Amino acid sequence: SQKIEQNSEALNIQEGKTATLTCNYTNYSPAYLQWYRQDPGRGPVFLLLIRENEKEKRKERLKVTFDTTLKQSLFHITASQPADSATYLCALAKDYGQNFVFGPGTRLSVLP
Amino acid sequence: DTAVSQTPKYLVTQMGNDKSIKCEQNLGHDTMYWYKQDSKKFLKIMFSYNNKELIINETVPNRFSPKSPDKAHLNLHINSLELGDSAVYFCASSQDGRSETQYFGPGTRLLVL
Numbered sequence: 001s002q003k004i005e006q007n008s009e010a011l012n013i014q015e016g017k018t019a020t021l022t023c024n025y026t027n028y029s030p031a032y033l034q035w036y037r038q039d040p041g042r043g044p045v046f047l048l049l050i051r052e053n054e055k056e057k058r059k060e061r062l063k064v065t066f067d068t069t070l071k072q073s074l075f076h077i078t079a080s081q082p083a084d085s086a087t088y089l090c091a092l093a094k095d096y097g098q099n100f101v102f103g104p105g106t107r108l109s110v111l112p
Numbered sequence: 113d114t115a116v117s118q119t120p121k122y123l124v125t126q127m128g129n130d131k132s133i134k135c136e137q138n139l140g141h142d143t144m145y146w147y148k149q150d151s152k153k154f155l156k157i158m159f160s161y162n163n164k165e166l167i168i169n170e171t172v173p174n175r176f177s178p179k180s181p182d183k184a185h186l187n188l189h190i191n192s193l194e195l196g197d198s199a200v201y202f203c204a205s206s207q208d209g210r211s212e213t214q215y216f217g218p219g220t221r222l223l224v225l
Contacts, residue, residue: 032212034212034213041218041219042218042219043116043202043204043216043217043218043219044155044202044216045216046213046214046215049212049213087153089155099145099157099160099167099169100157100214101157102154102155102156104152104153104154105153105155
């Protein structure tokens with residue numbers, strides 16, 4: 001069956017370091033993949049999208065990679081700040097126009 | 113201005129009751145969605161809907177039904193509530209059904225006693 005896993009339920013890092021979150025999937029061939037941020041008591045907020053033919057996408061301190069061979073996406077936050085503390089969700093879609101399937105999320109805590 | 117809004121924010125009710133959650137988007141989007149986020153934080157799509165097509169996740173019980181009075185609104189009706197329906201329900205919208213970005217509402221926390 002199709003499965004999406006995110007590396008760990010929780011990740012703690014020191015302020016200023018680079019946070020790396022992982023999204024792995026099995027029995028799935030997504031056309032594209034998104035990353036969302038969710039703060040407690042709020043809805044997810046879209047951050048980045050990467051397509052299957054793209055290796056890497058950047059936006060300010062954020063970087064996403066997409067390796068269709070490894071069936072994995074990495075989400076990096078450089079120079080992390082306490083304000084980056086949140087749950088980060090990956091979401092995959094099989095094709096343009098198809099509904100997204102979300103991973104369980106990783107709760108990131110950036111410690112001052 | 114809130115892009116996607118939901119009411120109520122909290123809903124506590126008894127088993128067996130029927131309840132509705134309202135959703136409105138002021139983004140001019142054509143497609144709206146309902147998601148359920150359970151206690152383990154998994155976010156699962158329930159419905160996607162535009163003027164032309166309702167797509168239902170096959171795992172959703174038929175006690176759940178979306179109702180769209182117009183393009184800007186997609187309400188969720190739940191009949192005969194069960195304990196397992198307790199979760200956070202999120203409404204979302206996108207420009208169209210083929211859009212890449214979804215905008216989520218703040219969520220409605222439903223507790224069934």
